[in-house]
Amino acid sequence: MTHDYSAIDWRFTVAPMLDWTDRHCRYFHRLLTRRARLYTEMVTTGAIIHGNRESLLGFSEAEHPVALQLGGSDPHDLAESIRIASAYGYDEYNLNCGCPSERVQRGSFGACLMLEADTVASCVRAMRDVTDRPVTVKHRIGVDDRSDYAFVRDFVGTVYDAGCRVFIVHARAAWLKGLSPKENREIPPLDRDVARRLKGDFPDCVVLVNGQIASVEESEREIASGLDGVMVGRAAYQNPWMLREVDERLYGEEESEVTRVEVVKAMTAYLEAGFADDTNAIRACARHMIGLTLGLPGARRWRQCLSDPKALEAHGPELLLYAWREAFGD
Missing domain, CATH: 1.10.1200 (Non-ribosomal Peptide Synthetase Peptidyl Carrier Protein; Chain A)
Incomplete structure (x- = not known):
């Protein structure tokens, strides 16, 4: 299928966050910014195929643009999940290759998928075959002791060859043993330069950086450094009023007057x-x-x-x- 990509669509995005970015949170955030791209919590393929679809996938038309983040590693199940979700009108499907939790590892998806780039490539191909919406990947800069640049570059290259053109780079490695998800957001060193190097090596891709971005001003600096966009997580949730600045400062629109x-x-x-x-x-x-x-x-x-x-x-x-x-x- 034909897939259209415009880098500006990913200039500012709000990260998928478990128990936080549900449909109510996204509706609230949309009142503060018209342009930011919003993401669901991660939803597993098993939940979509076997669970309450309206509860898992339903959302308000006002939330657009909104992306569905999927957790899974079976190409058939991911494709079937997109077939089901397509009835709801999502603007993007994102494959989670970054979550380090033990529960997710037991399901053989999330960050551990970075060790199986060929599997991710097969997943991306299957997903792209059933939708004309962008299929994107969110990933770490390494896994455990595989944190050299060549590892993440080769991972991105393999997934690129499968047709993915949007990469959201969580700029920390995932340490799969001994750290909680919270510790994995704080202890592995932050290195946003890896995202910049990936943009240099894959210039026709849309490359976003994620990881401890605390403000719209900091987002501006990251974009000015050569990246296409940013993904902001906890800062946007804990201080949502910052979203009011996004449309004016990052998209050149009129200042929001909402109170x-x-x-x-x-x-x-x-x-x-x-x-x-x-x-x-x-x-x-x-x-x-x-x-x-x-x-x-x-x-x-x-x-x-x-x-x-x-x-x-x-x-x-x-x-x-x-x-x-x-x-x-x-």
Whole structure:
């Protein structure tokens, strides 16, 4: 199938994060940035093929552009997962070759796939055969003692030959033994220069760097260094207000005039329209929005109200508005 790639589509992306970037989080983030590319949590092929598809794959049209990150290592299952997911209209399918968790390793996918580049290539070919949307790969810069540049260059080269043209480089090696996923985000040395070298060796590819990028200003510096884009994770989740700067500073659009209270009202309307009786959805939205007021006087009260089970029971889908009024007034 024909696959179109425009590097600007990946200039700023929000990382897939387990338990964080669900559909409610993505809807919230989209209120702050029109252009950033958003990613789902990783969803395994087994879950898609055998699980509750609407729960796993459903999302709002307002979330576009949105990418589905897949976890798996069987080409047939990955292709079948894309066939199923295509009904939902995702803009991209991303193969996870970076997660180091033991659970993921037991499933023979994630970062351990970097040791099987030919398998990844077969997966990418099978995925590309069933969709005209971009098929991309997120990977580390090494695995355990295989952290020399030649290793990651050869991995990318093999996957490139299978047709992949977008590589999201988590700029740390994955240490598969003895470290938790959290430790794997902090202990292996950060080396973003590897992403720049890959861009130099594969100039027709879209190459993004991921790893400890804390601000839009830092994103600008990475892009100015020759990379096509960045993927930002925890910083965007913990301080989502930073996303308000993305469209103006990275895409040259007009400055966003959205206010925090407008975002709160929009999220309240979102809950009332589709999730008024869904306590889990309301609780999830409250959790995702805790960082919206980071650094403001009243932020502590905001957090307290959003985390209060009695307030959730009393106010339901209006919990967000209640918390805002308690912390900041009308």
